Amino acid sequence: MNLKFKKPSKETQMAMSMVASGEDNQDYHSLAEEKLASIxxxxxxxxxxxxxxxxxxxxxxxxxxxxxxxxxxWNGFKQIANFLNKDLITVKTNKGLIDLDELNESIILSSEEDIIDLDDENNKSALFLTSFAAYTAEQDMKAICDFAHKNNILVVEDASGAIGDYENRLANGNYSDIIIGSTGSPKIVNVEDGGFITTNDEGFFEKSKLLLKTNKASNITASGIYNELDFAKDNLKKTVDSCLYLKEAIEEKTSFNVFHKDKRGINVIIETDDPKSLSYKLRQEFVLDSHGMITKCPNYNRLKEKAVALEIKNLDIGCLSQDNLDEIIKTLKCFEDEK
Ligand SMILES: Cc1ncc(COP(=O)(O)O)c(C=O)c1O
Incomplete structure (x- = not known):
């Protein structure tokens, strides 16, 4: 099994090195921003x-x-909210997936405690969530946004794992008020560096003008994002399809249980009684260059369950062949006693 860690496409690597070497002097910020907003x-x-x-x-x-x-x-949500001294409300989920009844409960409780003001248009609260819960199960963004908007709450979707959704259900500005993302490694727009915000509300940027200036992407990163956006849809589709195949086959052919087995995602999370031992053993099997593809749970960024995540999103899409996927299943079968 020849597994490789995801790298930016050859075209993107070339484009970035042309900017880095000064052979290309074009400013890519507005070009990339225009493309991103249209996506x-x-x-x-x-x-x-x-x-x-x-x-x-x-x-x-x-x-x-x-x-x-x-x-x-994403644990950055908590850390940054604390850093900014924001009131932080944690909403109970169904293993990462937003449950509208629980969300409603949290909103009512926080409003009674005067943490949320449901009527003040100038003091809106916001739900921050990732498009895929734990990178493994897509959130129902339309239903979540409809519900949040009825309660005067904004939705900020971290679409690091879902930009370019070919189904238009995730990373869709017709639903989410604000879409943010990382274009670092290994993400769907995989540039090794950078991030973004998109919105319809230009005033939103006004409040963070200084941060926009101090944390601006370099032109090398901007050229990378501009180029790599062309590959996002294909990257996402191949990764999601591979995960759907793996989820079904692992359930059928091994004794492991898969979390959120019918949902689209870009990793596969399996249940185990001994996550420490299984993750250690799987790390020896799945070696990608100098990087890995195994995350031990419980973990806030994944699931608070005894489990191990196979980060298919970390793999170069060139190695998501049928043979490699079948090899992954075969390897897991060898560790069934770790279930
Ligand atoms: C969902 C999600 N959001 C945000 C980030 C942070 O991105 P960066 O490393 O570019 O700051 C990560 C990093 O892995 C992530 O997985």
Missing amino acids: TNHRYAKLFNSGNSAILAAMNSIDGAILIPDQGA
Whole structure:
């Protein structure tokens, strides 16, 4: 099994090195921002030097409280909310997936405690979540956004794993008020560096003007994002299809249980009684250059369950062949006693 860690496409590597060497002097910021906004169906986009910088700027622009899922999101949400001294409300989920009844409960409770003001248009709170819970199960963004908007709450979708959704259900600015993302490694727009925000509300950037300036993406990164966006759809589709195949085959052919087995995602999370031992053993089997593809749970960014995540998203799409996927299943079968 020849597994390789995801790299930017050859075209993107070439484009970035031309800018780095000074052979290409074009400013790529507005070109990349225009392309990005058209992909997310938003009017405006801004580039940042990392995903966390984009989250910092987005959160800084929110006047009210910050709501986050209790698992399956990104720990930067919590850290940055704390750094900005924001009121933080953790919403119970169904293993990372937003449950509208639980969300409603949290909103009512926070409103009774005066943490959220449901009527003040100038003090809106925001739900921060990732398009895929734990990178493994797509959120119902349309239903979540409809519900949040009825309650005067903004939705900030971290689409690091879902930009370019070919089904138009995720990373879609017709639903989410604000879309943020990392274009670092190994993401769907895989440039090794950078991040972004898109929105229809230009005033949103006004509040974080200084952060936009201090955390601006370099022109090398901007040229990378501009080029790599062309590969996002294909990257995402191949990764999601591979995960759907793996989820079904692991359930059928091994004794492991898969979390969210029918949902689209870009990794596969399997249940085990001994995550420490299984993750150690799988790390020896799945070696990709100097990087790995195994995450041990419980883990806030994945699931708070005894489990191991196979990060298919970390793999170069060139190695997502039928043979390699079948080899992954065969390898897992050897560790069934670790279930
Ligand atoms: C979902 C998600 N959001 C944000 C980030 C942070 O991105 P960056 O490393 O570019 O700051 C990551 C990093 O892995 C992530 O997985």
